Amino acid sequence: MKMRADVVIVGGGPAGLICGEHLAKAGLRVVVTDKRETPNREKPCGGMLTERAVKKFRISLDVAERELYGVAVSVGDKQFNVDYHERVGMNVDRTKLGLYLAERVEGEGGVIVRGEKVNEVLFSSQGVSCHGNGSYECDAVVFADGVFSLSRRSSGWKWRRDQLGLCVQYIIEVSEGNIDMLFGDRNFFYYGSEVSPFGYAWIFPRRNSLVVGVGALLSKVKVPLKNYLDHLVRGHPLVKPKLKGGRILKFETAVVPLSGLLKTICGERWIALGDAAGAVSAITGEGMYFAMESGRMGAETIIESYEEEWNCMTKYGERLRREIGGELKWSLWLRDLFLKRRGGESLDVTSKLLQRLVSDLLVGRKGCRRVILEALPLVALRRVRAVLR
Template identity: 35%
Template structure:
């Protein structure tokens, strides 16, 4: 068997770069393949990085990130509210700035980084994987022992017929986002991340406003199936928010739209399988994204790290048995699975109601609102939040 590297990582987002870092630390020869010239630069994303990303993964505060000190929330049938914290709960950033920081954080070590590289297909063979690649007019085939596919919600390995079927319209979310900038003489935007739930703001999802001092990401989205059936464009929801929802209207009335962008994202909860004979899925590829907030950066970094840990163990042991690779799925579902399961339940609970009445009666107290705010910014897991707000219901539904 001849291979060019032990492990290929497809995708230069948080999952891929987290995997590359972990493989470097384990001394495993790897190659990171990303279609972008600067990892993550073109990925539409709200850009919220929870503090736990810095605390758990050793990521330092980086240039171009802006503190978030609180949350503004609006739910159907409830008065809008603001929950503030005594210390930063996270940072908002563009994906360009985050990508540069993660590339530095990942380091090079044993990992080759190949930019502007498109992986067209992945093939599993008896003793290796083959990847058909294209880079700046050159076509070549790369041979590796294993692949960590972190190439996004429509991963190349699934397009190659590996692992499982692709997500359907009831599992995929579709989001549209405006990048906006206020005039140079305007006040800095409040360091509060805004979450707007209800059908006034999205077709069965939620809308958000994430400020970066003088810039903001303003977006909305929902399940593809609901977006299709709503009969209304997502751009119209954003335009309505900008023209009628305070204080967003007042803060951004003079702002210019610098870019409009759109993306698919997994809102499916736990999806199995996430591995095949020689391929592990991580990040959006594995559905590792919060169904209630759409936040995927922390989940992607965790998933990428766990995939790389299992891959490193398998390469060192020269054993790629199904039991060994299944350990990855067991590990990540044990660590992240309950968050995704209850996030999916809560998503349906929050978005099922119309504009006038809300079934989210557990949000009526100030304590409950703070608990939900802590969940939205990653200070509390979804399960912890639900156990705090509705303990008897949750315990009766735990498997």
């Protein structure tokens, strides 16, 4: 197959599909290729989509496996719940989300080429050509192809182990009634050195299954991470009873960037989005919102560039850094501060204010910088009390 488009997007995850929708809506000829028959099919993911993403990108409730109104957090042997009066997000099935976002692209006149893996992207003075089974000529290319992006391949650039998170997870079938009773509309987070070497564990309930996973910074993983997952499922005093009668349907493993935005994320005729740009929060692992945001900003830059003879593509990098780069940097700093001491166990989470701040961070209601600023008086007060004692 040979095609010609204004823009080719390699990868139909949340980043590529949101970008494609915006571009098609603006009247550009867009082709999105995905190596899977259904874009983003079975992408290993917890599936927690925070409300800021749901609202900003008008995500339909049809893709919700469960709406969320709170979180339950365990730090070592301490636990707390925070519930909200309004929805704070939803747990989604990634295959359904991919189908839904792809339909939106097509609804705006964009073309999705399914089952097309792009192996090579060539740049010339005439433009760009992308090659897989077919060939696609275009003026600009968008790399939205995830963590092991083609955009890095030609330069030989490689991730360091301290820039990646390793995740392992089970999908466990449990009856809807049991999930309603034991998990309700909360996502569960577990911290501590027993749970993960440098990260956290999660249980995110769907309609009639649970996503139970463990994530850790790859450089800190010394024994198979699956051992931690099995210990969580079979030995953790809070988790084991909740999973009684559940049936493991699937084991998944994948990596996620925990680097902050990468140094080079655009060039004259290309931009990188989402995981391909390192756009994931290092402390929460939230990537879908940042992927969608990068897709939106990428599309807006391309539209501007299209009107300006393609001479301002590099504005994308400045813009992404300005709008989300700071938040991602703070997320690295906060993660190191929090997890450094026994995976967070030393944090005293008895204060209601701190519980609320942790929860707001996990559901994306507050960014890292704001959480740090609001926690400062509490930390100062504790220091003063300790001195006076």
